[in-house]
Amino acid sequence: MTLSIFNRIGQMLAVLCVQVLVLNHIHLWGYATPLLCFAFVALAPLGANRIQEMVMSFVLGLVVDIFSTTPGVCAGAMVLASFVQHYLFVLMAPKDSEPGLKPCAKELGRFHFIVYLSLILALGFIVYFALDCFSFCRSSDLFLALACSYVSSMFVTLVFVGLYGRF
């Protein structure tokens, strides 16, 4: 249990470093900024303490917000993604899975794992952009930014989980 917490903290720090030091400086076509923090949410194991996961996601999101000068935006999206992640994982995981099952392509199947990741990212990005833009008056720009960020973040997330040996 303690090992699992340290493991999660390690993942959190790794995501935070990559996001703050590298990805925050990338603005593809002036729109897309890849977000890796949702990968941290997606890597939570089955049966993990949900309150602990939500608090850690909130803290991670808040730190990312501080470095991005968007206070509360990433934190809100991360908390909701973390909350929904449990249900998605239960839905995608094989029946009779033991608690502690880690989300990876080997356990879920490559297709299901990609669907699982894409759903978490989609939900996280919708909330993120909803809080960031706060209105739908420029919906075409909003949709373009969301799509670019989503695609680039999906790519970065797949690379990250691949490096972590989950893909």
Next chain:
Amino acid sequence: MHTVVDRIRRYSHWLVLFFLEGISLYLVLSFSMYQRSVWFTAANAVCGAVVEAEDEFLAYLRLGSENAELVQRNINLQRQNDLLRSEVARLTRDSTYTERLIAERLAGFNLARACVIDNSVMLRDNYLVLDKGSADGVREEMGVVSGTGIVGIVSQVTKHKALVMSVLNSKSSISCRIRGSEYFGYLRWYGGNTLCVSLDDVPRHARFKLGDAVETSGFSKVFPAGIYVGNIVKVRDSKDGLSYQLVVQMSTDMANLKNVTVILNENDSVDFQ
């Protein structure tokens, strides 16, 4: 108690979710000007819509009393409108038509315009005082008319005043006829209603109907023929049963007289410019 605690523990992640999302939202609204302005704009719009809906609902509830009030006001206005309409119709019809007729009848006469300075209608024998007298050519036994009909006969004259015996005087008796026929009678007043006088001694074989106009007959030198008096509103038998007594609604309101005209004899004509 245990059940409540268990339930809270079971759904504690929901509480944490709302708590953390609340903090996030608070941070968004506190530190971002744009989000805050959008939020307040939207909140104001929603508040405005809610208040408007509430107002409309309350106004709808008040419609019953307002409707009753409007109906009452409508009735009052309708009544007022009817009154004014009839008054306007009466005034325009009577004054213009009668005035024109009287002017036609008095075309060949010299006239003296006078103002009524004193008037009574509440007595059995009523008189008027005019501001014209012998110095102005006014003599006794001269007829006095107004724009709406006959008024009376000059009874006494001083140098600058004239006393007129009103139609509303028991001693007054003016020869009048029913317009369109040669049947005549004598106009008298027996007290009571100051707008109604009697045309006595009308023969029983005379043909007339209610509403017919009564005018002066011209059988005396006081009034020329055809000066309008009023309309027949009622027919009664005379006391001896040999003739009719017609109740005539006078066209002249004797209680509301200001300007009158004295019909001067030709020999006594004076220029009153």
